[in-house]
Structures are given as structure tokens and as C-alpha cells.
Amino acid sequence: MNPEKVIFGFFIVLALTLNFGFFVGEIDNPDHHHVWELFFVVVVNLIATVLKFGDRTQMGAVLLATSLVAMLQLLAASLIWTIAVHATDSGLTPSVMASIVSLSGGAMIANVISVVLLVIETVLLRR
Secondary structure, X not given: OOHHHHHHHHHHXXXXXXXXXXXXXXXOOHHHOOHHHHHHHHXXXXXXXXXXXXXXXXXXXXXXXXXXXHHHHHHHXXXXXXXXXXXXXXXXXXXXXXXXXXXXXXHHHHXXXXXXXXXXXXXXXXX
């Protein structure tokens, strides 16, 4: 067993599961989506993205692309949340929360693609 592959797979799957945990709930209800959960989703996705930088294969390039898409959407969601809470008088309204959760959903799709590609690569691996 290769410890590097275990850590790589762990962070890819953890990124998906944390993102799913944030995404689940009423889309416009801030009580169902905690700011710290979004923070941990961003951090774990960032770690997963950094781990994908060393792979020079075509599959590695696609895995990196999915991670970059997820990071872009999660950072946009974080920026919207920050602006809504700290720079506007209206605060975290249901429509703003729906936008944040929608961006998280897009990132989750990218994470699903990443996990599916990881499983396909593992199945195709020849010993």
C-alpha cells in the first residue's frame, strides 16, 4: 500500500463529503449551512488541489482542473458570504444564502467528478 496514494484519496473523498454536508439542507436557510463548515470545505479542497499538482499525466491534469473549478466556486461562495455579512446592511438574506449554497453545489459536482475519476483510475490500474 502506498501511503501517498492513501493521503491523496483521503483528501479527495473528504473534500466531497464535507462539501455534501454543507450543501444539504434548505437552500435559503442560513441555519442549515454553517460558516465554519464552508471554511473547512475550502481548506480541505485547497489541500486536495495542492496534492494534485505533482501528477504529470492526462488524468492528473483533469483531476487538477476539477479541483481548480471547485476552488473557484468555493472561494466565490466565501467572498459572497463575507461581503453579505460584513459589507452590506441587509446581511445574510435567503437569496444570498441560496447563491452561496448553489456555488457550493457546483463545487460538489466538480468533487464528484474528481472522485469518479479517481475510482476509474484505480480500477484501470494494472499490477
